[in-house]
């Protein structure tokens with residue numbers, strides 16, 4: 154990370170220090186175990202909340218719940234417009250823990266967790282069911298689930314994807330299996346009926362609109 158970029162990031166975090174709620178670090182500190190899938194960054198959460206206030210979604214699909222930091226952040230914005238979030242998680246023990254986290258965070262009334270392999274459970278949704286689809290599950294699933302993610306999204310809806318700059322912004326040893334899959338996904342998205350871009354925040358955030 155260049156010095157200039159780091160300075161910009163630190164400046165942004167300082168500016169939003171008072172406003173961010175919930176904050177990633179505080180949220181994580183309230184979870185008793187630490188063997189969970191990594192939550193989105195505060196800057197990604199701000200981006201998603203901003204987009205939710207623009208789109209005013211009634212239905213959001215999230216793929217990859219973990220401790221539900223992204224889910225909670227999005228739920229707080231979406232509930233303003235009567236929005237609900239369906240979140241897909243393969244790990245049943247984390248799904249149970251996270252249900253309790255949602256209660257504690259006061260958002261359980263607008264969130265439904267579906268336990269199972271998301272590449273299977275997504276098949277149960279009809280075409281164009283959701284206003285926003287957020288992909289944040291296992292990285293090798295990104296290319297596998299791309300068709301279904303776009304299928305269940307309404308035209309004009311938003312497809313959000315975290316970690317899409319993994320090929321250039323992640324510890325290669327830790328994520329070696331995922332890097333080529335994410336690169337494949339980034340190229341595949343170009344051939345889908347979407348207008349998209351990759352924003353260099355966190356480890357990369359793709360924002361796409363279904364045409």
Ligand SMILES: C[S@@+](CC[C@H](N)C(=O)[O-])C[C@H]1O[C@@H](n2cnc3c(N)ncnc32)[C@H](O)[C@@H]1O
Pocket residue numbers: 189190191192193216217218219220221222223224241242243244247269270271272289290291294
């Ligand atoms: C990066 S974490 C999600 C973080 C979360 N979105 C947040 O910001 O708080 C990825 C999650 O995807 C889940 N996952 C992995 N493979 C999955 C699959 N096939 N179906 C559903 N969930 C899966 C993992 O168990 C993990 O909890």
